[in-house]
Amino acid sequence: MKLLNSRFLRGPNIFGMEPCFVTVVDLEGYRTVGVEALQSAADLLQMLMPGRFPPVFIDECEVPRLLARLTFAAQVWVGNPAAFCYAVAFAPSAPELYRLLCGYQHEAVAEEALRFSVGFVMAILDQQPFDVDGRLDHLKKIADASALTPATVFPLNNNGRIPVVAVTGTNGKTTTTLLISHVLRACGLRTGTTTTQGIYIDGQCVKTGDCSGYWSARRVLSNSTVQVAALETARGGILKRGLAFDYCDVGVVLNVSSDHLGLDGIETLQDLAHVKGLVARCARAAAVLNADDALCVLMRDTLAPDCKAVFFAMDPRNPVLVEHLRNGGAGAFLNDDGWLVWCHGGECSTLIRAVDLPFTMQGHARYNIANALAALAAMCCIGFEPAAIALSLTCFISNAQSNPLRGNLFEVDGVQLIVDYAHNAVAYRALCEMAQSMRQGSARLLGVVTAPGDRRSEDLYETGQVCGQSFDELVVYEHDPRGRSTGGIASEILRGARSIAPNKLMHGEPRIRHALWLGLTAAKAGDVLVFTCAGTFEDLVEGIRLKNPAEADRIAREVSA
Numbered sequence: 001m002k003l004l005n006s007r008f009l010r011g012p013n014i015f016g017m018e019p020c021f022v023t024v025v026d027l028e029g030y031r032t033v034g035v036e037a038l039q040s041a042a043d044l045l046q047m048l049m050p051g052r053f054p055p056v057f058i059d060e061c062e063v064p065r066l067l068a069r070l071t072f073a074a075q076v077w078v079g080n081p082a083a084f085c086y087a088v089a090f091a092p093s094a095p096e097l098y099r100l101l102c103g104y105q106h107e108a109v110a111e112e113a114l115r116f117s118v119g120f121v122m123a124i125l126d127q128q129p130f131d132v133d134g135r136l137d138h139l140k141k142i143a144d145a146s147a148l149t150p151a152t153v154f155p156l157n158n159n160g161r162i163p164v165v166a167v168t169g170t171n172g173k174t175t176t177t178l179l180i181s182h183v184l185r186a187c188g189l190r191t192g193t194t195t196t197q198g199i200y201i202d203g204q205c206v207k208t209g210d211c212s213g214y215w216s217a218r219r220v221l222s223n224s225t226v227q228v229a230a231l232e233t234a235r236g237g238i239l240k241r242g243l244a245f246d247y248c249d250v251g252v253v254l255n256v257s258s259d260h261l262g263l264d265g266i267e268t269l270q271d272l273a274h275v276k277g278l279v280a281r282c283a284r285a286a287a288v289l290n291a292d293d294a295l296c297v298l299m300r301d302t303l304a305p306d307c308k309a310v311f312f313a314m315d316p317r318n319p320v321l322v323e324h325l326r327n328g329g330a331g332a333f334l335n336d337d338g339w340l341v342w343c344h345g346g347e348c349s350t351l352i353r354a355v356d357l358p359f360t361m362q363g364h365a366r367y368n369i370a371n372a373l374a375a376l377a378a379m380c381c382i383g384f385e386p387a388a389i390a391l392s393l394t395c396f397i398s399n400a401q402s403n404p405l406r407g408n409l410f411e412v413d414g415v416q417l418i419v420d421y422a423h424n425a426v427a428y429r430a431l432c433e434m435a436q437s438m439r440q441g442s443a444r445l446l447g448v449v450t451a452p453g454d455r456r457s458e459d460l461y462e463t464g465q466v467c468g469q470s471f472d473e474l475v476v477y478e479h480d481p482r483g484r485s486t487g488g489i490a491s492e493i494l495r496g497a498r499s500i501a502p503n504k505l506m507h508g509e510p511r512i513r514h515a516l517w518l519g520l521t522a523a524k525a526g527d528v529l530v531f532t533c534a535g536t537f538e539d540l541v542e543g544i545r546l547k548n549p550a551e552a553d554r555i556a557r558e559v560s561a
Contacts, residue, residue: 001063001122002026002560004097006114007204008107015101018083021110023100024090025118027063040124062087063121064098070117071102071110077136078113078143080105108186108395109143111203115401122557138395145186145392162192162226164245165378168233168279169254169290170272171427172371173212175359176254177232178403179375179396184228186392187384192220192229197404201226213237217244235275239264243282247304250381251283252374256295257426262456269295283307286381288374291321291331310381312373314366316341332377334369340376342386351376351390359398364437365407367430368398400559405533405540410558412544412551414525419540422532423451425462432470435530443526447471448519449493450512450534453484457492464496471530473505473522477515479534486510516543 006023009015015022064087072085083103090097104110116135123130167177174195181193185203193200194216199207201223207216212234220229221244233243256273266272273295280287280299287303290296291311297320300309311331313321321331330344339350355363357372372393379389398407408419416438422431428449435445447470451463467474474497476490490508497506505522509515512535520543523529533540537559545552 001028001118001125001557003114003118006111008104008110008202016084016103018103020084020101020103021107021114023114025064025067025098025100027096027098063125064100067114067117067121068100068102070120071100071113074113074116074136074139075102075104075109078109078140080109080143082110106143106188107202108145109139112139112142112395126554126557128554138397141391142186142395145388145395162221163228163382164221164231164248165229165250165252165382166231166233166243166245166248166279166282167252167254167374167378168235168238168276169252170257170259170276170424171422171430172254172367172374173232173234175368175398175403175406176252176371176374177230179359179371179393180252180378181230182396182402183375183379183384183389183392184230186395187388190225190227192223192226193231194220194229195232196234210234214241214244221245233279235260235266235272236264238275238278239266243278245282247282247284248279249283249285250288250378251279251281251286252288252378253277253280253290253296253299254371254374255290255293255426257424258459258462259424259426259455261459263454273298277302286310286330286378288312288377288381290370290374291315291318291324292370308381310377312370312377314370314373330377330380332373332380334373338363340369340373340390342376342380344380349386351386352394357393357396359396359403359407361407361409361434361438365434367427367434368407400537404537410555412520412529412555413548415520415523416528417520418528418530419533420530421534422449423534424455424459425466428463428466428470428532431530431532432466435528436470439528440526443528444472444523445470446473446475446519446523446527446529448475448477448515448529448531450477450479450532451489451493452480452482452534453478453489454482460489460492461496461499464493464498465500467493468497468500468504468506471504473519475507475509475515475519475522477508477512478510479512512539513543513546516540517546520544520547 004024004026008021010019068085068087072082075082085102087098087100090099120130165180167173177195181191184191190202194211196210196212198205199211199216212232214237217231277299281302286308288310289299291313311321311324313333316333316335325331325343332342335341338354340352342349354360354369360368376389405421410417420431422428447467449467451460476493478489509518519529541552541556
């Protein structure tokens, strides 16, 4: 079963005079649900809508109708009743395709209600477990966050301009941009977002691929329906075309570390900091800077006259942060008890525990806690209430749908499989620290890794050193040579790894899918396997298929849900 596309019809439309969302679903053979499955669904609907959905006793029920009714009921359950719902055949020539139509009050709630209903029905069809209570609780959080509005959103009537939040840094740009966009949408604003995954207008992907440069940002900023833009702003785009805006309202610089050195005339970390610092220099309301990164701290001295520096830090005793807050400045930090804290004008608000943010993997992914602090600070600079921001962040899950191939967690034959796109030594170090903290008892940590070929040999060597130190067994593959000869990437990474751990098992396997198969074959139940996927979800699924076709089918359904 696949959802082919979804769209919101925000005004009178060919299906009715009230707003609704339309989803085309491809049933792929799952057209009917048997009696037992129907009874389970009917029982759930009675729970969601007590007294309004009586039991149904028939032999079969069409899946599309069941999906529509579940989506409708889920919205009712969280206090967002829809005006109608139904399912209709798409066309006689396409018997497997159906249109699901459902009214809505809030788009984010409607989207999650649809994901809930699809996940529930597929679990019934495949006789798989489904966390009904957990998913409904998540839906309720989204509904609660949707009811919150910003206290003083920075001027949406910005002399006809679209307010812009620009995010840059060496690592974490995509996730932080998506977090910011998620909060903006949860509070009812129509967003335009660019990332290395694509362009999104109000959550709907309008273009896929690396869209972190000039032309993608211009496409968002020229869209008359966009109320606020969250733009991932990468080094390459800055160097090739410059910024797509003359200034941004809030600029975020996450970190500066060794990556892309030796390219486009950028030879040192100071050169790289100057490039990324352009986002801070072009900020007008606030620049959100990492107090734990010395190069980011120096950017404070380059800001425009009326631009305020706002710091975030993982260390609550960071001297830069402490002095800044003592002088009445604003900042966000993680306190010793694991809570995210926002301070402004001498007043501090303790907001939410890091372990309660799903994308931190119960607090193990500390780099995502830092990303959350940056997003929190940026949204506070805009004028949102800190409590509303924190509540919205609890609804963001880093999975195949919301943040593909970045901090995604799967289980294959009892092995915890972490899929991420680390691509430099600093990112690998953070990823390995997270994976190490997830191990239990005598479980091993294995890695299936790579890096882009246009990195300097010393950078690949350093990546190998990090991997050699961290992983009990290592597989290195090649996927993106970028001009480097065949075998050159793997040889440099393995050379660095063997310099640290000459006695560990290490393999070179050039093919991405076979490399994953090799890692899964070496892993045993309870182990943790890190797969830095430089390819696609298809590579992930097909690599798993080489080891276990049934698990591959299950994860393919999970990815497409």
